[in-house]
Amino acid sequence: xxxxxxEMTPISxxxxxxxxxxxxxxxxxxxxxxxxxxxxRLGGDHFGRxxxxxxxxxxxxxxxxxxxxx
Numbered sequence: 001x002x003x004x005x006x007e008m009t010p011i012s013x014x015x016x017x018x019x020x021x022x023x024x025x026x027x028x029x030x031x032x033x034x035x036x037x038x039x040x041r042l043g044g045d046h047f048g049r050x051x052x053x054x055x056x057x058x059x060x061x062x063x064x065x066x067x068x069x070x
Contacts, residue, residue, distance in 0.1 A: 010057035021050040031055050 015038070016024065025032065033053045040048040 007062040008059040009062045010059050012054045012057040014052050015049050016052060017049060018047055021052065024052060
């Protein structure tokens with residue numbers, strides 16, 4: 001069996017939905033440095049977004065690896 005290497009990218013600032021923000025807040029509260037609210041537009045299709053700045057970066061798969069996994 002061939003080993004596959006997944007390239008990971010560190011991120012310290014992330015724009016997320018309100019649902020994702022609640023999950024991050026409940027699980028990583030100590031790693032949140034600041035939060036800014038981006039309100040949704042009037043008549044728009046979503047409530048808005050949250051900009052989370054973390055104390056320590058988290059690692060996510062790079063975009064190339066995400067495309068290959070689909």
